[in-house]
Amino acid sequence: MVFSLAEAIPHAQSHVHAVLEGPDINRALIRISHEILERTKGGEDVVLLGIPTRGVHLARRLAGHIRQFEGHPVPVGSLDITMYRDDLRTRPARPLGRTELPADGIDDRTVVLVDDVLYSGRTVRAALDALAALGRPRAVQLAALVDRGHRELPIRADYVGKNLPTSKSEIVKVYLEENDGRDAVLLLKEDGK
Amino acid sequence: MKRHLISAADLSRDDALLILDTADELARISDRSIKKLPTLRGRTVVNLFFEDSTRTRISFEAAAKRLSADVINFSAKGSSVSKGESLKDTALTLEAMGADAVVIRHGASGAPHRLAGWVRGSVVNAGDGTHEHPTQALLDAYTMRRRLGSLEGRRVTVVGDVLHSRVARSNVLLLATLGAEVTLVAPPTLLPVSVGSWPCEVSYDLDSVLPKSDVVMMLRVQRERMNAAFFPTEREYSRRYGLDRDRVARLHDEAIVMHPGPMNRGMEIAAEVADSARSTIVEQVANGVTTRMAVLYLLLGGDI
Amino acid sequence: MSIVIKGARILGGEPADILIEDGVVARIGQDLTGDETVEAAGLIALPGLVDLHTHLREPGREDAETVETGTRAAALGGYTAVHAMANTSPVADTAGVVEQVWRLGQEAGHCDVQPVGAVTEGLAGERLAELGAMADSAARVRVFSDDGKCVSDAVLMRRALEYVKAFDGVVAQHAQEPRLTAGAQMNEGAVSGRLGLTGWPAVAEEAIIARDCLLAAHVGSRLHVCHVSTAGSVEIIRWAKSKGWDVTAEVTPHHLLLTDDLVEDSPVGAYNPIYKVNPPLRTRADVEALRAALADGTIDVVATDHAPHPVEDKETEWAAAAMGMIGLETALRVVQEAMVDTGLLDWAGVAERMSYAPARIGRLAGHGRPIEAGSPANITLYDASVREEVDPGSYASKSRNTPYEGRTLPGRVVATFLRGRPTVLDGKLA
Numbered sequence: 013m014v015f016s017l018a019e020a021i022p023h024a025q026s027h028v029h030a031v032l033e034g035p036d037i038n039r040a041l042i043r044i045s046h047e048i049l050e051r052t053k054g055g056e057d058v059v060l061l062g063i064p065t066r067g068v069h070l071a072r073r074l075a076g077h078i079r080q081f082e083g084h085p086v087p088v089g090s091l092d093i094t095m096y097r098d099d100l101r102t103r104p105a106r107p108l109g110r111t112e113l114p115a116d117g118i119d120d121r122t123v124v125l126v127d128d129v130l131y132s133g134r135t136v137r138a139a140l141d142a143l144a145a146l147g148r149p150r151a152v153q154l155a156a157l158v159d160r161g162h163r164e165l166p167i168r169a170d171y172v173g174k175n176l177p178t179s180k181s182e183i184v185k186v187y188l189e190e191n192d193g194r195d196a197v198l199l200l201k202e203d204g205k
Numbered sequence: 206m207k208r209h210l211i212s213a214a215d216l217s218r219d220d221a222l223l224i225l226d227t228a229d230e231l232a233r234i235s236d237r238s239i240k241k242l243p244t245l246r247g248r249t250v251v252n253l254f255f256e257d258s259t260r261t262r263i264s265f266e267a268a269a270k271r272l273s274a275d276v277i278n279f280s281a282k283g284s285s286v287s288k289g290e291s292l293k294d295t296a297l298t299l300e301a302m303g304a305d306a307v308v309i310r311h312g313a314s315g316a317p318h319r320l321a322g323w324v325r326g327s328v329v330n331a332g333d334g335t336h337e338h339p340t341q342a343l344l345d346a347y348t349m350r351r352r353l354g355s356l357e358g359r360r361v362t363v364v365g366d367v368l369h370s371r372v373a374r375s376n377v378l379l380l381a382t383l384g385a386e387v388t389l390v391a392p393p394t395l396l397p398v399s400v401g402s403w404p405c406e407v408s409y410d411l412d413s414v415l416p417k418s419d420v421v422m423m424l425r426v427q428r429e430r431m432n433a434a435f436f437p438t439e440r441e442y443s444r445r446y447g448l449d450r451d452r453v454a455r456l457h458d459e460a461i462v463m464h465p466g467p468m469n470r471g472m473e474i475a476a477e478v479a480d481s482a483r484s485t486i487v488e489q490v491a492n493g494v495t496t497r498m499a500v501l502y503l504l505l506g507g508d509i
Numbered sequence: 510m511s512i513v514i515k516g517a518r519i520l521g522g523e524p525a526d527i528l529i530e531d532g533v534v535a536r537i538g539q540d541l542t543g544d545e546t547v548e549a550a551g552l553i554a555l556p557g558l559v560d561l562h563t564h565l566r567e568p569g570r571e572d573a574e575t576v577e578t579g580t581r582a583a584a585l586g587g588y589t590a591v592h593a594m595a596n597t598s599p600v601a602d603t604a605g606v607v608e609q610v611w612r613l614g615q616e617a618g619h620c621d622v623q624p625v626g627a628v629t630e631g632l633a634g635e636r637l638a639e640l641g642a643m644a645d646s647a648a649r650v651r652v653f654s655d656d657g658k659c660v661s662d663a664v665l666m667r668r669a670l671e672y673v674k675a676f677d678g679v680v681a682q683h684a685q686e687p688r689l690t691a692g693a694q695m696n697e698g699a700v701s702g703r704l705g706l707t708g709w710p711a712v713a714e715e716a717i718i719a720r721d722c723l724l725a726a727h728v729g730s731r732l733h734v735c736h737v738s739t740a741g742s743v744e745i746i747r748w749a750k751s752k753g754w755d756v757t758a759e760v761t762p763h764h765l766l767l768t769d770d771l772v773e774d775s776p777v778g779a780y781n782p783i784y785k786v787n788p789p790l791r792t793r794a795d796v797e798a799l800r801a802a803l804a805d806g807t808i809d810v811v812a813t814d815h816a817p818h819p820v821e822d823k824e825t826e827w828a829a830a831a832m833g834m835i836g837l838e839t840a841l842r843v844v845q846e847a848m849v850d851t852g853l854l855d856w857a858g859v860a861e862r863m864s865y866a867p868a869r870i871g872r873l874a875g876h877g878r879p880i881e882a883g884s885p886a887n888i889t890l891y892d893a894s895v896r897e898e899v900d901p902g903s904y905a906s907k908s909r910n911t912p913y914e915g916r917t918l919p920g921r922v923v924a925t926f927l928r929g930r931p932t933v934l935d936g937k938l939a
Contacts, residue, residue, distance in 0.1 A: 092230065095244040095272075095502070105206075105507035107223060108230040145239040293824050313826035314694075314705040315780025322778050334828070336705030374705060397702030398710075 034195035040173030045077035064109030071126040087114030096138035123149040128186040130156035133167035209328040213378035227499035245274035268497035296323035342375035344496040357384035365424030422463040449475040511543035517554035521856035529886040532929035556864040557589025557887030562812035569598025574817035580619035581905035584932040586837040587889035587922040595627040596657040602627035602638035604646035611648035626650040644676040651872040654681035670730035679731040689713035696769040711739040722749035734758040738788040740798030759812035762843035782830030804853040817908030842918040886929035
């Protein structure tokens with residue numbers, strides 16, 4: 013897999029800086045898995061719901077770690093938030109991602125939403141709305157691989173892989189093996205800014 | 206996607222697959238506790254029905270409402286709105302009301318094309334004269350895909366009054382786009398003289414086509430055709446082109462039987478065939494809502 | 510009072526001066542002088558055009574056209590005489606109505622109006638109208654037609670053909686078998702099949718033409734076939750003429766240029782009724798056959814079938830729209846495009862098809878005469894060298910249902926003279 017900067021920031025001179033490499037991501041996810049287990053008393057009644065696309069892969073990895081540590085599987089699903097976005101009218105209609113709930117559903121469970129980057133908080137807001145239409149969890153928590161700040165809504169993450177102070181002109185790209193052929197978190201910075 | 210959905214020919218292969226994939230995702234959430242999605246909040250969809258078609262109107266209405274659009278039903282049947290002059294006046298009224306989409310059913314072929322020239326919103330053809338009914342073709346393709354998987358190379362046989370059927374026209378176009386092989390079967394009187402130029406095969410002999418069919422789609426025979434010398438008698442039509450138990454027995458095990466409804470049981474399709482496990486007739490209705498949701502979402506769910 | 514037209518090319522020939530005195534061509538030569546001079550260098554002089562097939566809509570549909578506006582349009586198109594079709598309201602099926610139309614034409618004065626009489630009462634196809642009374646009236650009707658409807662009853666058609674022999678009349682048949690065209694919307698073919706519009710099959714025209722040719726031969730009468738639109742019709746007429754039968758035929762400008770695929774795909778959108786006309790636009794092969802037939806004389810005449818309709822009758826869905834196109838103001842330009850610029854017809858041929866022959870068929874005295882000393886000075890001056898976009902906004906016709914809007918067409922009618930009096934000068938009504 014070749015990373016194309018031109019693709020990330022078209023027509024812009026840019027610097028690229030790897031914030032996390034594969035082993036860093038792995039360590040962060042292991043740590044988050046432990047934190048989830050601590051905060052949920054051994055992962056009882058936990059459902060991991062990834063937000064497509066990369067959140068779903070991260071949720072599966074977390075579930076894998078938890079299973080390794082505790083010996084029992086954690087239900088994993090995906091929660092597409094497209095239809096709940098507040099910025100639909102800024103672009104042509106977007107293709108839908110998949111919503112797939114575990115067989116036992118989410119009612120009275122502790123749902124941990126999993127996303128790759130926490131930024132404005134609008135995605136999480138949409139996810140909370142989407143979740144409310146699907147059932148009534150006992151509690152909802154949030155895990156993000158990267159928290160880059162600049163929240164526009166009163167939302168915070170319960171589990172963070174890495175806090176990454178950024179400026180708004182920077183772009184954070186998460187690459188995952190399952191999707192992109194390689195694990196990395198990149199910070200793309202435009203020249204002169 | 207284009208701004209309007211007037212003909213199945215408006216859809217590229219990618220467009221058609223996007224609609225079917227979107228419908229797939231929507232179907233996954235259609236059985237949940239709260240069916241409504243907020244996506245089209247603030248959008249206005251007008252159902253403009255110049256012909257009675259309760260089932261199609263309800264299907265579009267349910268689709269729009271599940272997406273939280275405001276729905277206005279405008280039934281022109283029986284009112285003074287029967288001349289074309291009024292179609293334009295109606296269009297200007299809808300325009301003034303700020304309709305984001307107009308779903309139109311009209312007895313005149315091409316009425317949606319005309320409407321599209323007079324309104325700014327998207328026009329969705331819900332059946333025009335003897336021309337097309339593209340969302341029916343989409344829900345049919347969706348139904349086939351759920352039962353059979355990819356339509357590439359699948360053999361679809363469409364039987365009946367092709368000449369006057371908007372369902373047949375839209376299906377031939379869409380299925381050709383999706384790579385299926387369509388065979389039309391009808392008495393020669395109920396085929397357009399130019400059918401040889403369509404992207405499909407034509408046969409007058411249902412029995413010879415059935416064994417290789419993956420899908421058999423029966424078209425409704427309209428009452429008014431029965432007295433217009435298109436065929437001698439209902440009995441003869443039913444014998445030569447009706448789908449009865451004996452004919453169904455010639456189908457392979459996975460083959461399915463479809464009908465856009467409403468059916469003439471005992472005429473083009475035997476009751477026991479319509480109610481059999483091969484029949485997708487009830488699914489087609491349910492799939493209609495999901496498919497139309499997908500269409501409305503893709504037309505109105507972004508910047509328009 | 511005399512007028513000299515300076516330097517016009519008669520039928521496209523060498524430049525010459527035409528001296529008009531007292532409404533008659535007095536001399537043709539060089540360096541002629543008169544009281545008034547019209548510069549015509551580079552312009553082609555044609556005998557005043559004669560239309561065998563015009564719908565002036567008056568009486569009854571004055572919202573679409575009147576004799577006044579229709580004859581203005583005719584003059585601007587280079588016409589000095591038009592035949593006004595009988596499908597007015599009331600129908601021109603009595604001496605009273607044809608005389609009314611004839612008088613309205615006289616009063617308008619932009620061109621001569623020759624009324625056509627209906628063949629059957631009320632165009633109903635049941636009883637013959639009083640053909641003799643119309644022939645004997647001040648309007649001197651010689652052409653009889655139920656145009657818009659076909660005289661489909663074979664016995665009635667036979668009787669009409671026989672009866673008009675008494676006054677040298679001709680029956681102009683709108684050839685359309687009614688049962689084969691019930692609800693017909695457009696040419697039956699690939700396009701109608703795709704668009705789901707009820708087809709108007711070529712055979713519905715051809716079957717009637719064949720029948721009528723045989724009837725005309727049987728009773729020894731004259732038959733004129735209106736607006737021939739198919740290659741098959743051409744073959745039948747060619748055959749009838751080869752037998753020596755007295756059969757003539759016309760083609761419209763639009764059938765020489767336009768095809769049925771415009772209904773599906775055109776700059777004005779699919780299903781635009783601006784292309785809805787009866788008989789319908791046909792295929793490219795039909796257009797080619799019609800052009801060839803007009804070139805070789807199988808088809809005698811170009812007739813406009815000028816059919817004005819108000820906007821609200823065309824801004825509708827296809828099935829609800831009225832059939833017909835206006836054509837007086839573009840006919841000569843379309844003929845140049847389709848026939849002259851393609852090398853199929855020279856200007857002498859145009860004069861024959863658009864002036865001499867229609868006047869002959871209509872027995873119209875004083876029209877369709879060559880531009881030569883002694884002829885009535887009915888003259889059209891035409892600039893074949895320009896090419897302009899069609900602008901319906903400039904039309905004199907009350908209606909705007911032209912299929913050529915936005916197209917560019919060659920040519921421009923510069924002046925029209927009716928018995929020496931200019932009705933059009935410099936492209937404007939005089």
